[in-house]
Amino acid sequence: MDTDAALAYLADTLGQVVYTRWTLAAIKGRYASLADAKVAHPAVMRHLLDHAVVIEYWDRGRVRTEAIDDAPPPEAVLQRVLHTHRRRFKVSPGAGLPAATGEPIRDTTALVTVPQPLIAWLARAGRFVNAMSATNTLGVGDDAQAVVLFLRDRAGRSPHTLRAYRAELRRLVGWCEQQQLGPLSDLTRHDLLAYRQALRKASHDTAGDHSRKVSEATQARALAVVASLFRYWTETGYVTANPAAGLVRGGRSRASFAPQRMLPPALLAACDAWVTAAIHDDEALVTARRRAIWTLYRYAGVRLVELVWSDDAQLPKLEVDDGECWTLHVLGKGRKTRAIPLPALCVPILKTYRQLRGLPPQPGPYEHAALIHGFKGGSLHSSGLYDEVKAIFIAAADRLEKTDHASAERLRAASPHWLRHAYARTLVVDHRVPLPAAQALLGHASVQTTAGYAKTDLSRLRAFVDATFSAPRRT
Template sequence: MNPSDWIDHGTLPPQRLPAGAGDAIAYLADVLGHVVYTRWTLAMIRQRHASLPDAKAARPAVMRVLLDHEAAVEYWDRGRVRTVTVDAAPAAEAVLARVLHTHRRRFRPVPEGGEFVATGEPEREAAALMTLPPPLVEWLARAGRFAAVASATNTLGVGDDAQAAALFLRDRASRSPHTLRAYRTELRRLVTWCEARQLGPLSDLTRHDLLAYRQALRRPAPETVGDTPRRMSEALQSRALAVIASLFRYWTETGYLSANPAAGLVRGGRSRASFAPQRMLPPALLAACDAWVTEAAAGDDPLVTARRRAIWALYRYAGVRLIELVWSDEAQLPKVEVDGHDSWTLHVLGKGSRTRAIPLPAVCVSVLRTYRELRGLPSQPPLLEHAALVHGLKGGSLKGSGLYDEVKAIFVAAAERLANADPEGAARLRQASPHWLRHAYARQMIVDHQVPLPVAQALLGHASVQTTAAYAKTDLSQLRAFVEGAFASHDAPHSVARPRASQRN
């Protein structure tokens, strides 16, 4: 393989890799921030480090091999650094090919013909259209009277609703498969309603049409369950309207629509004010899970155990959403940074593509250090490191389903341990999901430690402080403490003196 036939699309402008395998490996190690393939000898160690004790502290695995062999090889494999003898090491070209395949979203071979062109907007639009089912694309492939197709303000540069809707899904829902599925469902629901009333396309709908759609969502559906008409829940109504309002707002902000007929369709304050999280675990059950993670082994491989503990610690002590620990090549997030005071900060990509910085407590940092060392990474992440925060055992990074399974396995294992002593607690643990840890983090901050709401809002990444404040409604203990403190000086009711008879007259 010729490395120069590969293009790095992570740079602006995209560029070819160096021609030689050694130069290409050095380039990848520089841009990815981790070892790719390095052959070590004692002479190289002496050149790189001031003394052998320094080298032993920095590269213990390499020094162990060099004690009995003339050379050692460090190479990147499935998200971790492996150190072996020269005879046991794979070929450098094979490691290079595997790393390029692992980062195939960033590094791509030159198309046939020897020319390469950076991916442009038409190609991205075509890829985005694949997120919509063909019947929906066919119905949407029109433009209504409010579509500013030929206007210079149409920054999307598309000519029909199908392309505009696909770009909306790409920009607003592509981070999470669950969000993408929910958005597609709401688009189909609105299209089905329009077809039944011979309305459309979507860029032709008026404010009167969308208000009628809102009323239709509130009425029972024609289908019945038994003798009772089935009515859409308020939560589902809110979601349906929020997605449609977001679609029309996106089209208006990007200039595809000349006006926004969905303005004011959703009143978010009321729904946020009524939000009250219920899916929480009491401290005793969280402690049971902590104990299982600390004591139990997840197999013979220490790396598997360390990875599971790191995943648990990040969800437990950072309060992140499930998707926020999934590696993004485009954003190079999530990642951990360490400042000069040895303080660790987790950076994630949250809702609305907003980045968020979360300070990590010492109990989480120690777990991450151990995990990184077992992966062959420096115990403290360097400034320009681009390794995935959580690696996949078969290469690359661990995806959302894998992260979910790891946390779920901890809940199930802790439930089995509690099954006899606390069957109700065990049943609750079996129902739990990773998002319950986010609720627990929020409750511990707001209720247990009375963190100011704006601070908690920033840590949790809530768009509205009303959502953050809802956690205070889940427990009366804080309110009870305030009441008890306010009346602490009134330990016993005071007797009221009865006035004398002369005073009563």
């Protein structure tokens, strides 16, 4: 088998990196300047500073970059890719090369949880598809493949965004089946307006046979995903027109944003107390890691995935300045970096955790270690981070069960994102931090989202009024 030819074929067919050898000469031949190369391949350029040959290869849904001595052999990568896409390719006995089976490309990171009937439903082309035109830059001819590419490009950066996009696309497909419409590339503007009207009244629940009322926030998210899908298809030339143009009214979702899922200070204090008391000498590292995770989510207001290590960006990381002040640097939505100053109470907890890991108490300027490590090696992923925070909520709930059943149930329903809401509410309402400053700390794209935390209930408004118009003191 000609391995190089097979790898080149797979890279061209899948439209992604499979196995690429990089040298400084190859970089100079591909890009006009080294600055352009650094923007396109930062990890490759970083490795080329120390190694003559660098390999960029596909590994379980991610592109990794290693020196040639540390990278797996090309044959191993080829077998791994063929196994993952075994329903898409088969090895030709004559030429010894992989050949397409004729099935549509299925990105396992995007549609792995979508049932087969939905795949079959999507694998069609409507009247507005630009299938045979040179202007169809996606190069696909049915909705199933076009949806995969949309999810990869617009939602692939975050597993939570990906899950939300898939759910909204399933909601749209469920409504189309109910109305005997479809495929998606066959929908007209009239159809999408009818879908918007159906969302306002009641939506068909694809997970069951009953109907449920859809909140305004869910309506806004559902329409935003639909508008994003058709805008992407139009911009890439997959469809000839955008039937969803103007479907979403600008600013409505952000203006109506008012977070409800957050914990009151008393329950946060109960969790803090459990975390502080849960110290066991025989599991010192386990306890220290959990305390570090809780502290960062509690006092940095980060999203769940922002504590997951990124090889390419070398984030998240801690930085200590000359004044002994600690700063957390994370990679936020849209791959935008953000610096979050940490309060002093976080420092001893993080130092203890680092020392138990065998690291210096303070991070150095050139440290390249995962912020939160995994006990089996590497870094702790989002599911592990979620489980750690959830364990704290459940443990604190067990303590409150006998004395306050309602609070215990609220803690059991909480998720790590509730800590982000509580952090934002503390900034905006409790301490009246200016909205632009709070926006920068939270990494919101719009200040309207940050302003949503300033919305208060009647009891808080009453406290403001009483404090403002209290009887003046006698002199």
